[in-house]
Amino acid sequence: MSNGIIAADPVRSAFREYYFKRAEMIEPPSDIEKREFGYMQFGGRGMARHLSFRTTGELIATLITQVPSDVYCSNALYRFPTLPMQEKQWLGADLIFDIDGKDLHLPCVSSHSYHCCASCGHVSAPSEDEYSVCNVCGSNKDERIVIPCGKCIEGSKREAMRLHEFLMTDLGIDKLNIHIYFSGNNGFHFHIQDDSYRPLDSQARSDLVGYLMGIGLLVESIGIRKSPGSDNSFVKFPKSGLQAGWRRRVADKLRIDTTSAMRLTNIVKEIGGYSAFKSELEKMTRELGVRIDPQVTTDIHRVFRMPGTLNSKSGLAKVKVRDIESFDGFSDACLLxxxxxxxxxxxxxxxxxxxxxxxxxxxxxxxxxxxxxxxxxxxxxxxx
Missing domain, CATH: 3.40.5 (Ribosomal Protein L9; domain 1)
Known part of the structure; x- marks a missing residue:
């Protein structure tokens, strides 16, 4: 299977050598003793969870002796990280975002996607045709194996740069507190090292995700008001203007400013009135927003791939990205x-x-x- 744990001695040996020779790559979280760790083993099923380490040395020793296929660490801090979830006593959680190439739905993907039959394991070469049945056993169940191309990586990088801009300009997060990592496969992880976000519950994080993804922007916020008793509208720009946040993005897209009342009125009419413009605005903001995995950010008990460790879906490492534009995951993270x-x-x-x-x-x-x-x-x- 493409995304299962690979039971292959050369792979395990390569992973062991990496953890032995590249221990300096491991980047444990702050407050290590308050984190829950977990890992998966080659050939094993399920994850060993509710683990705790007091020091980085203790963690690295475990990686060398156990040689896990994947290593995870909680974004949350707990008073008792080794106890069952209901007894851990949650103390807060780091804010994390995940950009995954598969969520971008790029048109190139079918040209470099292999199909692995879920029944017999037969692998079919990439094809533009829709997968129907396995040529060997006739099963219609398959797993897609994607080898990201240059366009995929560039798409993920563009999305990462967009998120970076949102975090700094809209949320006001200091650049030094935004840590970006290549996931080790086909995406990027953002770790926000800012204590002010740690107390946020799932709902507050969900609100943040909605904002970043462009969900729920009110047409009134950019100056469109519905006329009473009809689907007509009139323009009344907000007193604070259109210079920041989503107002600026939409204004730039529509090529308007606070002197463009007549132009905006005509745009709404051309689209078909208040309701039609509202629908169009929803599409527009989703296109301008960032495509991130909502569940990763909102889950305050999640265990997340640890920086510096290897990804069993590729053998590449999760590494810190200093410069998104020049970063090449197939070189910079290829460390075996x-x-x-x-x-x-x-x-x-x-x-x-x-x-x-x-x-x-x-x-x-x-x-x-x-x-x-x-x-x-x-x-x-x-x-x-």
Whole structure:
């Protein structure tokens, strides 16, 4: 399976070597003793949770000895992190945002998506046609395996830059308190290191998500008022103007300012009146907003992939991003060793790692560990 835990010795060996040689990459959270940790193991099912570490050294020792496939840490702080959830005594939670390439629904995805049959494991090459049934067993259930292309990564980066701008300009969060990480697969995680956000409950975080995603903006906030008893409207701009936040974004999109009452009136008429403009505004704000995973932000008890650890869906690391525009996850986060590993490809596949193109059309190939691990973790190859 593409997204399951891979039971392959070369992969586990590569992960062990990483945690042994790259311990400096591990970035434990602040207040480590108040966090809940969890991890998954190769070949195992379910997550070992409710774990606690007192020091970074203790955590790294566990990674080296246990060699987990994935490592997680709570965004929340607890008085008793090892106890059952209802007994932990929640003390607050860091604010976290997740941008995942799969949520962008980019048109290029079908051209580099493989289909893995959920019944027999047969993998089909990318095709523009809609998946129907497996060519081997006839099952209609499949798992999609995506190798992100350059367009996917650029799409995620654009979304990350948009979120960064929202956080600084609209929420006023200091740039130094916004920590951006590549997820290790196809997206970015934002960790907000600002104590003022820690007490927020799920509803308050949901309100933040709604604002960032452009949900629920009132037409009145940009100056459109409904005429009593009809679907007609009139313009009365807010006294505070259209210079900030969503008002500025919508005004820029419509190319209006507070001197454009007649222009805005005509725009509303052309669209079809108050109700039609309201619907159009909802579409507009969703397009201008940030596409983030709401559940990640609103869940105040979530365990989240820990910075510096490896992602079993790719073998790439979750690493800090210093500059979004120049960042290249397939190079900057590709940190496994280069010992040779022989693999059997289930289907011809290609990826670019560390500046090298790996376009494998033969059934077997000998690849550097980082490339072999990528194909194995994606479910496109087996170690032999």
């Amino acid at each position: 060793g280069d010992a040779k590993v022989k693999v059997k490809l289930k289907v011809p596949a290609k990826v670019r790692l560390r500046g090298e193109n790996y376009n494998i059309s033969k059934e077997t190939a000998e690849l550097p560990a980082y490339a072999a691990t990528y194909f194995i973790c994606k479910g496109l190859a087996l170690a032999i």
